Amino acid sequence: xRWGMIRSGVWHPNAMKTARWIVKSExxxxxxxxxxxxxxxxxxxxxxxxxxxxTFREQLNYALGKEQLDGLELG
Numbered sequence: 001x002r003w004g005m006i007r008s009g010v011w012h013p014n015a016m017k018t019a020r021w022i023v024k025s026e027x028x029x030x031x032x033x034x035x036x037x038x039x040x041x042x043x044x045x046x047x048x049x050x051x052x053x054x055t056f057r058e059q060l061n062y063a064l065g066k067e068q069l070d071g072l073e074l075g
Contacts, residue, residue: 002041014038023056027063 003015019036037045046055 017041021056026060 003012005015006012017038017040020039021037021042023035023037025031025033025035042056046053046059048054
C-alpha cells in the first residue's frame with residue numbers, strides 16, 4: 001500500500017510482496033478500513049520510535065478502550 005506504482009502499470013518491487021497480515025480497523029473513525037502488511041512492514045508498524053513493541057492486538061485494545069472512554073458507542 002505504501003509503495004504503490006512507480007509509473008503507470010509498473011509497481012514498485014516492494015509493493016509486490018505477499019501480505020501476511022490484513023488489519024481491519026474497528027474504530028469509528030476508520031471503520032472497515034483495511035491495510036495489508038508484509039512481514040517486514042508489520043514489524044515496522046508494531047515498533048515504536050523508542051524501540052518498544054506495541055502489537056496490533058494491543059493497538060486495537062487501546063483504540064477500542066479509547067472510544068469507550070471518549071463516550072462513543074461501539075458498533
